Amino acid sequence: METFESLVRAEFAPENTYLNTASNGLLPARAVTALNEAVRLRAAGRPLDSLFEDVEAARAAFARLAGVPVTRVAAGATVAAYTGVVAASLPAGAEVLTAENDFASVVNAFHVRGDLKVRAVPLERLAESVRPGTALVAVSAAQSADGRIADLPALREAAREHGARTYVDFSQAAGWLPVEADAYDYTACVCYKWLLGPHGAGFLVVPEDFGGLTPILAGWVAGEDPWDSCYGPVAELARSARRFDLAPALFTYTGLRHSLALIEELGVDAVHAHDLALADRFRAGLAELGHEPLPAPGSAIVSVPGLGHRQPALSEAGIEVSARAGNLRASFHLYNTAADVDRLLDVLSG
Numbered sequence: 001m002e003t004f005e006s007l008v009r010a011e012f013a014p015e016n017t018y019l020n021t022a023s024n025g026l027l028p029a030r031a032v033t034a035l036n037e038a039v040r041l042r043a044a045g046r047p048l049d050s051l052f053e054d055v056e057a058a059r060a061a062f063a064r065l066a067g068v069p070v071t072r073v074a075a076g077a078t079v080a081a082y083t084g085v086v087a088a089s090l091p092a093g094a095e096v097l098t099a100e101n102d103f104a105s106v107v108n109a110f111h112v113r114g115d116l117k118v119r120a121v122p123l124e125r126l127a128e129s130v131r132p133g134t135a136l137v138a139v140s141a142a143q144s145a146d147g148r149i150a151d152l153p154a155l156r157e158a159a160r161e162h163g164a165r166t167y168v169d170f171s172q173a174a175g176w177l178p179v180e181a182d183a184y185d186y187t188a189c190v191c192y193k194w195l196l197g198p199h200g201a202g203f204l205v206v207p208e209d210f211g212g213l214t215p216i217l218a219g220w221v222a223g224e225d226p227w228d229s230c231y232g233p234v235a236e237l238a239r240s241a242r243r244f245d246l247a248p249a250l251f252t253y254t255g256l257r258h259s260l261a262l263i264e265e266l267g268v269d270a271v272h273a274h275d276l277a278l279a280d281r282f283r284a285g286l287a288e289l290g291h292e293p294l295p296a297p298g299s300a301i302v303s304v305p306g307l308g309h310r311q312p313a314l315s316e317a318g319i320e321v322s323a324r325a326g327n328l329r330a331s332f333h334l335y336n337t338a339a340d341v342d343r344l345l346d347v348l349s350g
Contacts (some may be wrong), residue, residue, distance in 0.1 A: 003218050004270055004334075007038065011262060012335040016318040017343050022301050022331035023322050024142060025196040028262050030253040035198065038254040051250040054257045060201050061260035062189075065174065066181035074244035075206040075253070079169050080105040081217060082188045082204040085244060086167050087113055087135070089213045094135035097164070099123040103144045107170045110183045127154035134164040135154040143175040146302025147295045147331070149177070156183050165211065176300050176333065178268050187212075193331060194300075197256035197265060200249035204243050215243045217253060233342065271334050275300035278332035278341050285345040294327065303327040307348070319344055 011028035018026060022305055027035075027124040038051055049255060055075055063070040076082060078239045087109035090096070096110045096119040102123075121129040132139060139150050152168065159166045167187040171339065173179065175194030181187040191197035215237060222243045223229025224236040237243040263271065279300050286293055286304060294303045307328035312323055313329075321344070322329040332343060336346050 004266060004274065007262070007266060012053050014335065016320055016339045018266075018320045019072055019330045019332060019340060019344060020320040020322055021194055021333040022147075023193070024199075025175070025193050025259075025333065026335055027198065027255065028196055028259055029194070030258040032196070034258045035251055035255045038251050039149065041252075048250060049063070052248075054254040054347060055248045055250070056125070056258040058197075058201070058253050058260055059203070061257065061264060062191075062195075065260065065263065066170075066179045066187065066203075066205055068181045068205055071240035072205050072208065074179075074206065074241040075248055076204060076244070076246035077200050077249060078105065078202050079103075079171055079188045079190055080109065081246065082158050082186075082244070083107075083138070085110040085204070085216060085291075086138070086186055087116070089211075090116060091348065092134055093117060095119060095133055097121065097126065097129055097134050098190060099126055099135045099139045099143070099150070101143075101145060102138075102140050103171075104169075106138055106140055106167075112157065123148055123150060125260050127151055127158040130155070130158040130162050130164055132162055134159075134162055136165045136167060138167040138169075140169045140171070141179075142177065142299060142301065143296075144172050146303035147172075147296035147299035148294075149173075149296065150216050152183070154297070175263055176244055176268065176271050178272065185211050191256050191259070195256070196248075196259040199347040200252035201256045204241070204244055206244065210235070210241070210243070213244065217246060218243060219247055221245045221247050230305065266334060272300075274334055275332050275336075278336050278338065281338060281341045282330060282345065285341065288347055289345065292350075299329045300333065301329060303329045310348070314344070314347060317346060317347055 014233040059075050060070045061075045092115040098107045098120045100120045167186045168184045170189040176187045192199045220229045221233045222245050224238045308323035308326045311323040
């Protein structure tokens, strides 16, 4: 009988101590195999129908992870593109509430509009800062820089009370933190981090009525019948969230289909427990060394002030972490072990 550990060990064999999933997740072996097969398919000049089928299989898998019907999921490439779609839907003068120093892809499109009122507050004050007249609250579920988790239930209630819409980026959360996309108006996510896919795939979840969004990026794939929508204006946009689709990076989605299957087999709850146990082990070890990480309870991302300068030396020692805003950022995922944590702590103690 396969266990969590046996499934993981069959898929991953990193050549180093890899603690940098918040930047890029590792590709499971099954995704690598699928990518190689897709490349050979293209090189041989064979039909690519199966690769388009992979897009739909990946969309369906993400819908299950997000807890929404597949008809509410659009397939694209980046959070920044979908933030642009959300930003374009707002009337001039609308107030957008964001968290200070959130990831650029989540907030920049609101700023470049030039005619929106963008207000940034500390993450911990986001829910209490929603007020009458706030049109939209945009935030990452987990902060890229330090792993802090937004109080999404409080935000949801505050937004509902004041009639504001919500836009949540799950890029640093989906895969280890349960996603309840149905609780928010719009959610977005890239898939090359905790979802273990190749670069170039992302999803947008919209309400059944599309939440007032206009498919300003729509091309032929956004048509109800894509192959009849190749020339001239799209005669009929898809009657589902596919109207917000962007032309898919086919190889990427082929790999992603298999990465998402692994996440489903393991179960997000099991991954969550595994990842947090390692992150808490690292926090405890840091305390013994006299270091205090930035507060991010319940997060698989740990950021340590004053140690960012050690990232190059750690990399030379075969330990991959990140340097963010002067801090050392370590992130723990399903392929990591207690031995990985202890090796990092041992090097930091030297």
